[in-house]
Amino acid sequence: MIVTGGEQAIIDSYVDTLWLERGLSDNSLQSYRRDLQQWSGWLVGRGSGVMQCTRADVLAYLGEQHKAGKSPRSIARLLSCLRGFYRYQLREGRLLEDPVADVDAPKLGRPLPKSLSETDVELLLAQPDDDIAVEQRDRAMLELLYATGLRVSELVSLRFSQLGLAQGVVRVTGKGNKERLVPMGEEALHCLEQYLRGGRPQLLADGESDVVFPSRRGQMMTRQTFWYRIKHYALRAGIRAPLSPHTLRHAFATHLVNHGADLRVVQLLLGHSDLSTTQIYTHVARERMQALHREHHPRG
Known part of the structure; x- marks a missing residue:
C-alpha cells in the first residue's frame, strides 16, 4: 500500500x-x-x-x-x-474529534495455563532414581510441587522452619507477604522424609544448610536449575506436551478442580489473592469435560 x-x-x-x-x-x-x-x-x-x-x-x-x-x-x-x-x-489541536474514541477493543480471553494429564504427571514423577542422591532430591521436589501447588520460587527457597512434618503441612509465604498452610499429602510426605534421611545428607556431605533442597554445592537452587531438571525428566518420560516452570502447579490446580474441589479451596492452596485468578481452572476443567464427551459419547 x-x-x-x-x-x-x-x-x-x-x-x-x-x-x-x-x-x-x-x-x-x-x-x-x-x-x-x-x-x-x-x-x-x-x-x-x-x-x-x-x-x-x-x-x-x-x-x-x-x-x-x-x-x-x-x-x-x-x-x-x-x-x-x-x-x-x-x-496537538490538529483534530476536533477522535475517530477511535467509541471503538471497543476485542475481548481477549485469558490464555489457558499449560498443564499435564494425570497420566503424564505419573510418568514424570516416576523418572527420578531413588538410589541416586540428587535424583532422590528431585523426586521429593516434584512430588511436593504436585501435592501442594507451590510456586517454583517458593519450593527452591523452602526452609526447615517451614516444614510441619508431624502435621503433614508446609507453611509458605507467597506474594504480598501472605502466609498459607498447605497439606503435603501422604506420598509427598513419604518421599520428603525418605530424602531427608538419605539423599540430603549425601548431598551435603559434612556441610550444613537450612535450605530443604540444596544444590550439589549446598546452596539454594535457582529456579532455572530446577526448571532444567523438570525438562530433563520430561524428556526421559517421553512427554512431548509443552511445559512451563509452573506446569506442575497448574496440573495440581487443574486436577483438583477436575475431581470436584471447591474453587475457593483451590484459591487458598495456590495463594491467589483474587478468586478471579483461580477461575481460569474452571475453563480448563470445562475443556477437559468437553474433550472427554467428544471422545466417548456416541454423538459427541
Missing part, C-alpha cells in the same frame, strides 16, 4: 514524539510506524487519509483485519496504536 509524502510526514512526526516522550526501542518504533503506514495506505485506497478518517473507517479496517485471520490480541494491539496516534493529534 502506498503512503503519500504528506501522510508519511504525519506518521514520522508522531513516531518521533513516541521516541522523545516514551523512549521506546527501535523495534517498538518500527512496529508503530508499520501499523500506521498500513492504516494510511488502506485509507488512501478509499480516497481518505489519516486526518480525514471516520469511526466507520476504523470499524471497517478492523473488520478486514479480523477476516484476514488476525488474532484478537493483534487487533487489540493495532487499535491501541491508533488510539495513541489520534489522542496525540487531538492534544
Whole structure:
C-alpha cells in the first residue's frame, strides 16, 4: 500500500514524539510506524487519509483485519496504536474529534495455563532414581510441587522452619507477604522424609544448610536449575506436551478442580489473592469435560 509524502510526514512526526516522550526501542518504533503506514495506505485506497478518517473507517479496517485471520490480541494491539496516534493529534489541536474514541477493543480471553494429564504427571514423577542422591532430591521436589501447588520460587527457597512434618503441612509465604498452610499429602510426605534421611545428607556431605533442597554445592537452587531438571525428566518420560516452570502447579490446580474441589479451596492452596485468578481452572476443567464427551459419547 502506498503512503503519500504528506501522510508519511504525519506518521514520522508522531513516531518521533513516541521516541522523545516514551523512549521506546527501535523495534517498538518500527512496529508503530508499520501499523500506521498500513492504516494510511488502506485509507488512501478509499480516497481518505489519516486526518480525514471516520469511526466507520476504523470499524471497517478492523473488520478486514479480523477476516484476514488476525488474532484478537493483534487487533487489540493495532487499535491501541491508533488510539495513541489520534489522542496525540487531538492534544496537538490538529483534530476536533477522535475517530477511535467509541471503538471497543476485542475481548481477549485469558490464555489457558499449560498443564499435564494425570497420566503424564505419573510418568514424570516416576523418572527420578531413588538410589541416586540428587535424583532422590528431585523426586521429593516434584512430588511436593504436585501435592501442594507451590510456586517454583517458593519450593527452591523452602526452609526447615517451614516444614510441619508431624502435621503433614508446609507453611509458605507467597506474594504480598501472605502466609498459607498447605497439606503435603501422604506420598509427598513419604518421599520428603525418605530424602531427608538419605539423599540430603549425601548431598551435603559434612556441610550444613537450612535450605530443604540444596544444590550439589549446598546452596539454594535457582529456579532455572530446577526448571532444567523438570525438562530433563520430561524428556526421559517421553512427554512431548509443552511445559512451563509452573506446569506442575497448574496440573495440581487443574486436577483438583477436575475431581470436584471447591474453587475457593483451590484459591487458598495456590495463594491467589483474587478468586478471579483461580477461575481460569474452571475453563480448563470445562475443556477437559468437553474433550472427554467428544471422545466417548456416541454423538459427541
